Amino acid sequence: MISGLRGRLFIAFVAACLTSTALVAGIGYVLVRRAILQRAQDAVLIDTRETLAHTVPGDLTAPVPERTLRDVATALVRPDRYVVVTDGTAVVATGQFGLRDVPAGLTSRAAQGLYFQRVVIHGTPWLVTATRVQGRDGGPLPLTVAVFASLAKENADLNRIQSALTRAGALTVVLAVVLAALLGRSVLRPLRRLARAARSLGKGQLTARVDVRGRDELADVARIFNESAASLEYTVGELRHLEATARRFAADVSHELRTPIAAMTAVTDLLEEDAARLPADTGTAARLVAEQTRRLGALVEDLLEISRMDAGTADLTLDDVPLAALVRECVTTRGWADQVVIEIPPGLRVRLDARRFDVIIANLVANALRHGDPPVRVVGRAGLEVRVIDNGPGIPDDVLPHVFDRFFKADPARPAGKGTGLGLSIAQANAALHGGRIEAGNAPGGGAVFTVRIPA
Amino acid sequence: MVAILLVEDDPSVRTGLELALTRQGHSVTARTTGEEGLEYARARRPEIVVLDVMLPGLDGVEVCRRLRKSDEIPIILLTARGESLDVVVGLEAGADDYVVKPVEPAVLDARIRAVLRRAEKTPMSRSSFGDLVIDRAALRVTKAGADVHLTPTELRLLLELTRHPGQALTRGHLLREVWDHGYAGDSRLVDACVQRLRAKIETDAAAPTLIQTVRGFGYRFTAP
Numbered sequence: 001m002i003s004g005l006r007g008r009l010f011i012a013f014v015a016a017c018l019t020s021t022a023l024v025a026g027i028g029y030v031l032v033r034r035a036i037l038q039r040a041q042d043a044v045l046i047d048t049r050e051t052l053a054h055t056v057p058g059d060l061t062a063p064v065p066e067r068t069l070r071d072v073a074t075a076l077v078r079p080d081r082y083v084v085v086t087d088g089t090a091v092v093a094t095g096q097f098g099l100r101d102v103p104a105g106l107t108s109r110a111a112q113g114l115y116f117q118r119v120v121i122h123g124t125p126w127l128v129t130a131t132r133v134q135g136r137d138g139g140p141l142p143l144t145v146a147v148f149a150s151l152a153k154e155n156a157d158l159n160r161i162q163s164a165l166t167r168a169g170a171l172t173v174v175l176a177v178v179l180a181a182l183l184g185r186s187v188l189r190p191l192r193r194l195a196r197a198a199r200s201l202g203k204g205q206l207t208a209r210v211d212v213r214g215r216d217e218l219a220d221v222a223r224i225f226n227e228s229a230a231s232l233e234y235t236v237g238e239l240r241h242l243e244a245t246a247r248r249f250a251a252d253v254s255h256e257l258r259t260p261i262a263a264m265t266a267v268t269d270l271l272e273e274d275a276a277r278l279p280a281d282t283g284t285a286a287r288l289v290a291e292q293t294r295r296l297g298a299l300v301e302d303l304l305e306i307s308r309m310d311a312g313t314a315d316l317t318l319d320d321v322p323l324a325a326l327v328r329e330c331v332t333t334r335g336w337a338d339q340v341v342i343e344i345p346p347g348l349r350v351r352l353d354a355r356r357f358d359v360i361i362a363n364l365v366a367n368a369l370r371h372g373d374p375p376v377r378v379v380g381r382a383g384l385e386v387r388v389i390d391n392g393p394g395i396p397d398d399v400l401p402h403v404f405d406r407f408f409k410a411d412p413a414r415p416a417g418k419g420t421g422l423g424l425s426i427a428q429a430n431a432a433l434h435g436g437r438i439e440a441g442n443a444p445g446g447g448a449v450f451t452v453r454i455p456a
Numbered sequence: 457m458v459a460i461l462l463v464e465d466d467p468s469v470r471t472g473l474e475l476a477l478t479r480q481g482h483s484v485t486a487r488t489t490g491e492e493g494l495e496y497a498r499a500r501r502p503e504i505v506v507l508d509v510m511l512p513g514l515d516g517v518e519v520c521r522r523l524r525k526s527d528e529i530p531i532i533l534l535t536a537r538g539e540s541l542d543v544v545v546g547l548e549a550g551a552d553d554y555v556v557k558p559v560e561p562a563v564l565d566a567r568i569r570a571v572l573r574r575a576e577k578t579p580m581s582r583s584s585f586g587d588l589v590i591d592r593a594a595l596r597v598t599k600a601g602a603d604v605h606l607t608p609t610e611l612r613l614l615l616e617l618t619r620h621p622g623q624a625l626t627r628g629h630l631l632r633e634v635w636d637h638g639y640a641g642d643s644r645l646v647d648a649c650v651q652r653l654r655a656k657i658e659t660d661a662a663a664p665t666l667i668q669t670v671r672g673f674g675y676r677f678t679a680p
Contacts, residue, residue, distance in 0.1 A: 255536070258536055258557055258558060259466050259468070259469060259536065259557070260468065261558045262466075262469045262472070262536075262557035262558035262559070263466065263468035263469045263471070263472040263558075264472070264558070265472075265558035265559065265560060266469065266472030266473045266475065266476045266558070266559075266561055267472045267475055267476060268560075269476060269479070269560070269561050269562065270475060270476060270479055273479075297558045300558075317642075317643055317644065318672060319626065319627050319628060319643055319672070319673075319674075320626055320628075320672060320673045320674070321626075321628055321639055322628075322639075325639060326628075326638075326639045326640070329638040329639055329640065330638075330640065333638060351672065354628060354639040354640045354641075354643070355640045355641070355642065357640075358638075358639070358640035359640075
């Protein structure tokens with residue numbers, strides 16, 4: 001879950017918050033603790049020193065009378081403070097503690113002056129202060145005093161501070177997590193919007209834009225994206241417009257050519273029928289005009305068909321069709337029946353646009369008859385796959401990638417013959433309209449193979 | 457010989473087609489505008505009308521529609537464009553068939569003959585489907601006792617459908633049997649003609665019970 005930009009942002013932010021909180025709280029705690037303990041120690045030390053100075057007679061000699069020991073002890077007692085006084089042999093203690101409770105190291109150092117140490121006895125912290133009492137002349141008196149001051153109150157204060165700091169720290173961490181999540185989202189939401197817009201732009205939705213919010217770097221990126229998208233849209237729009245104009249021009253020209261061609265086509269049969277009765281040259285001319293009129297008509301039809309395909313206005317009328325009968329009809333009506341062998345299972349019915357499929361087969365067979373040799377085999381099977389195989393030399397490798405190009409001629413020196421140069425591209429476009437495609441190739445034994453595949 | 461009315465505004469196409477159809481052995485009368493064509497058709501009752509769609513003034517589709525109101529004269533549309541809308545609108549207006557310009561005279565002649573082909577009379581049969589009675593001998597159809605006026609194409613379609621009651625017929629089959637077209641013919645011819653037929657013989661054309669659509673396949677005539 002913690003990965004990517006969002007995770008990194010989250011971790012960095014939470015870690016920074018955690019570290020700074022821990023540092024501030026830790027340093028604060030240490031300082032406060034030191035100050036509190038210092039004050040407690042100072043109070044005990046000063047009080048002890050002053051009390052001893054007032055209460056201990058300067059000329060004390062061992063053995064010290066027990067009464068004196070008791071007076072000193074009583075003078076030093078305070079609430080939460082216990083005293084142990086000794087002259088080396090006799091011991092007077094005001095509470096639960098005895099000489100053995102004084103830490104060993106402290107006893108030895110006490111000979112040199114007033115020393116203290118914090119100890120924990122039965123789970124409670126104590127400040128133990130010990131000293132060998134000195135006389136007025138500075139010489140040591142035969143009297144050692146140990147004061148046990150309770151640090152319970154200070155400890156409780158410190159505990160309270162500690163728990164308060166911990167709670168504040170926890171709260172900070174929760175706050176940091178929430179803020180990090182919000183920050184992550186605020187950074188990522190525009191990024192995600194940007195990604196979505198970029199994706200739809202890539203898919204060709206050129207109107208895709210993002211909302212520009214705020215004035216940060218992300219907003220800049222969004223603004224740049226919008227500007228780029230707008231200029232892309234404009235450029236593509238221009239190109240499309242130019243392309244549409246060119247296509248419309250081709251369609252318009254073809255359309256305008258139609259009427260004169262219609263008039264000429266109406267009378268071509270007449271010309272041909274009467275050509276035999278005309279003088280030789282005139283008859284040849286009449287036949288030429290008739291033949292080329294038909295070719296012109298076919299060319300204009302193909303051009304119009306191509307422009308409909310280009311404009312995307314071609315429609316598909318699907319029907320349930322017996323394939324073998326459709327193919328047979330296609331070759332029979334065009335007079336190719338004796339040159340074509342049909343190998344299609346008789347019961348095979350397929351869903352397709354019969355007129356468009358007829359165009360596909362007609363163009364492939366016409367192409368096979370023109371560039372290959374008969375017999376042309378049309379082999380079909382369910383799925384749907386139809387192969388048109390001719391008996392000619394096959395397609396050269398350098399020609400293969402171009403056979404579906406418009407007006408492509410394998411050999412520019414060869415006359416165009418009867419074809420319009422658009423047949424195979426029209427066939428391909430019709431296959432594409434069915435959601436399929438045509439592939440050109442060569443059979444192992446020679447001869448070109450055009451394979452039409454249309455998904456069921 | 458068929459008496460043909462040709463309505464076409466372009467003089468070259470008109471002359472060309474007139475020449476070619478005359479050569480095919482027909483008697484052709486040519487008119488330039490829709491109004492003239494309509495007038496002639498009503499007054500002289502030709503056997504068939506070959507009608508250009510793109511006419512100045514009253515266009516071919518409108519002529520077709522007006523003519524159909526009172527008449528069952530077969531109509532073939534000449535469309536300059538193979539474009540869908542023209543064809544669909546024309547067929548819905550009651551045209552029997554259409555050809556796309558430029559058309560070879562032989563093709564147009566074949567279409568004219570196909571449209572004019574009489575429905576075959578069968579001596580013995582008179583069948584009723586609910587209140588629809590088809591007299592195959594007299595080639596007469598009545599709905600609830602009243603005569604139903606059908607164009608030859610509509611009649612052939614009805615006869616073909618009722619010849620196989622309860623059986624779904626593909627559009628391709630109907631195109632071949634009724635229009636003499638191949639499988640590659642325009643199946644919208646069938647759809648449009650079925651619509652017109654339904655309007656004439658169904659009790660409620662919006663909820664047809666006699667001629668049912670078999671989706672993606674064709675049509676089926678179901679006896680009630």
